[in-house]
Amino acid sequence: MDFNEDTKQTPQVNQSKNRLTLIALAVVFVAPVLTAYLAYFGGWFQGGSKSHGEIIDPPWHIDDLQITHRSFGDWVSSPYMGKWNWLLVINDSKCDEKCQINWFLLQQTHLGLAKNTDKNNFLLVLNNNPIDLAGDWQKVDFMQADIQQNSIQVASQREGYSTSPLAANHIYLVDPLGNIFMRYPLIDSKQEAPLKSKDLRSDLSRVLRFLDVSKKQ
Numbered sequence: 001m002d003f004n005e006d007t008k009q010t011p012q013v014n015q016s017k018n019r020l021t022l023i024a025l026a027v028v029f030v031a032p033v034l035t036a037y038l039a040y041f042g043g044w045f046q047g048g049s050k051s052h053g054e055i056i057d058p059p060w061h062i063d064d065l066q067i068t069h070r071s072f073g074d075w076v077s078s079p080y081m082g083k084w085n086w087l088l089v090i091n092d093s094k095c096d097e098k099c100q101i102n103w104f105l106l107q108q109t110h111l112g113l114a115k116n117t118d119k120n121n122f123l124l125v126l127n128n129n130p131i132d133l134a135g136d137w138q139k140v141d142f143m144q145a146d147i148q149q150n151s152i153q154v155a156s157q158r159e160g161y162s163t164s165p166l167a168a169n170h171i172y173l174v175d176p177l178g179n180i181f182m183r184y185p186l187i188d189s190k191q192e193a194p195l196k197s198k199d200l201r202s203d204l205s206r207v208l209r210f211l212d213v214s215k216k217q
Contacts, residue, residue: 052199053173053182060166060180064156066146068128079121079141082176084204086110086122091147091168093129095137101193102171102186103140109197109204116208125152127168173204 062075072078086106090099106122113120124142133140145152151165166172166180173182182203187196 051182051203053184053203056162056181056183058160058162060154060162061156061158062174062178062180064154064158064161064163065166066153066155067143068146069144070141071143072141080123083121084119084176084208085174086120086200087125087172087174087180088122089125089145089152089166089168089170089172091127091150093126094132095124095126095140098186098188099124101188101190104190105187105193105197105200106171108193109200112197112201113205116205119208120204171200173200175207 070078072080075081086109088099088102088106090096092099095103103122103124110117110120110122124140126142126144127147128144131142131144133142147153147168149165150168152168153165154163156163167183169186171184171186172180173184174180184196184200187193
């Protein structure tokens with residue numbers, strides 16, 4: 001496949017060719033969506049860009065995480081199905097100050113997506129200990145997971161997906177197909193939020209432009 005820009009074509013035509021090439025990659029390989037992400041963020045073709053987060057290869061699939069409880073019921077009928085979701089994974093049964101700072105970060109990132117806010121959501125993931133959420137936090141959706149040695153346990157029979165435990169105390173990006181494909185470290189203060197929010201928003205916005213597999217409204 002030719003990933004080079006044709007100087008005889010207009011930028012619009014070249015952009016269309018790039019998108020077609022990316023889709024072709026997504027069809028051919030074993031882990032199709034991840035391959036497309038690697039292609040874009042790895043700069044395999046004109047218009048590609050480096051990611052601000054860590055691309056996970058091989059990815060996890062959200063159905064393979066050892067989730068023990070969902071406060072919102074079934075995933076399929078939830079507000080998270082078919083969307084690009086941020087997971088804030090915390091090895092605790094409450095949302096302490098650092099957790100709250102990163103939750104604020106995801107709120108600001110979500111709002112900053114403007115016309116794409118309907119394609120994005122964010123969710124808190126806590127450990128299996130008795131939940132200790134008070135006040136307005138009792139209204140926040142969350143999942144509980146089997147977290148051992150600071151990692152969520154994973155059981156996967158899927159070819160091309162990771163079976164290694166997923167490290168807690170990170171932010172993860174999950175695509176609408178359930179692929180957990182990018183990871184970010186937590187921030188320590190609200191002062192870091194504007195810059196980090198810009199990074200998260202930039203990565204998601206770029207992926208949405210080239211391979212939007214979100215559920216249509």
